[in-house]
Amino acid sequence: EFVLTQSPGTLYLSPGERATLSCRASQSVSSSYVAWYQQKRGQAPRLLIQGASSRAPGIPERFSGSGSGTDFTLTISRLEPEDFAVYYCQRYGGSALYTFGQGTSLEIK
Amino acid sequence: QITLKESGPTLVKPTQTLTLTCSFSGFSLSTNGVGLAWVRQPPGKALEWLALIYWDGDDRYSPSLKNRLAITSDTSRSHVVLTMTNMDPVDTATYYCAHKNDAGNFDYWGQGSLVTVSS
Numbered sequence: 001e002f003v004l005t006q007s008p009g010t011l012y013l014s015p016g017e018r019a020t021l022s023c024r025a026s027q028s029v030s031s032s033y034v035a036w037y038q039q040k041r042g043q044a045p046r047l048l049i050q051g052a053s054s055r056a057p058g059i060p061e062r063f064s065g066s067g068s069g070t071d072f073t074l075t076i077s078r079l080e081p082e083d084f085a086v087y088y089c090q091r092y093g094g095s096a097l098y099t100f101g102q103g104t105s106l107e108i109k
Numbered sequence: 110q111i112t113l114k115e116s117g118p119t120l121v122k123p124t125q126t127l128t129l130t131c132s133f134s135g136f137s138l139s140t141n142g143v144g145l146a147w148v149r150q151p152p153g154k155a156l157e158w159l160a161l162i163y164w165d166g167d168d169r170y171s172p173s174l175k176n177r178l179a180i181t182s183d184t185s186r187s188h189v190v191l192t193m194t195n196m197d198p199v200d201t202a203t204y205y206c207a208h209k210n211d212a213g214n215f216d217y218w219g220q221g222s223l224v225t226v227s228s
Contacts, residue, residue, distance in 0.1 A: 033213060
């Protein structure tokens with residue numbers, strides 16, 4: 001069974017700091033099929049990154065994605081107050097077609 | 110502008126069948142590469158993909174739920190319907206519909222519809 005494991009589960013940072021979120025796949029994944037979403041409380045998810053490193057339209061430059069194989073990273077260069085939310089990685093493809101990670105909650109320190 | 114909105118019951122009883130409708134505008138489900146998916150999220154938990162219907166009518170389901178799910182489209186009226194049989198309290202969740210783009214990702218989402226399963 002294919003699994004995406006995100007770490008840490010919760011990340012406590014302050015505005016202005018850099019955030020690094022990890023997503024590890026249980027088997028190698030084509031970077032073309034890795035995406036990241038942001039979900040604020042009470043809202044639907046929002047697509048941030050697709051193809052592992054391409055920002056979706058309208059996404060600020062402070063958000064960047066990287067990685068290959070089994071390890072992928074979402075980086076937020078300088079946190080803004082509106083960035084504190086839950087972040088999910090996702091893979092498209094395979095027998096389950098879509099798999100989401102369990103999420104990383106980014107909270108204000 | 111692409112918009113999606115889910116509608117359906119807020120409360121269903123165990124063993125009943127859930128029927129949810131996604132009404133959308135701003136795109137055609139007949140356009141090559143387009144798809145519409147259902148994703149759910151139990152309270153306080155992660156996202157879980159359920160089903161997807163492609164522009165050509167092909168459909169895909171979560172392996173763990175495929176025996177309970179059906180997704181259909183009515184392109185002339187811009188609706189997609191998800192049915193889930195034999196509902197259980199563990200199926201309590203917010204159900205979202207989402208537009209799949211050419212890259213396979215969900216770039217537009219509905220606001221979500223909270224469904225509670227309880228007797």
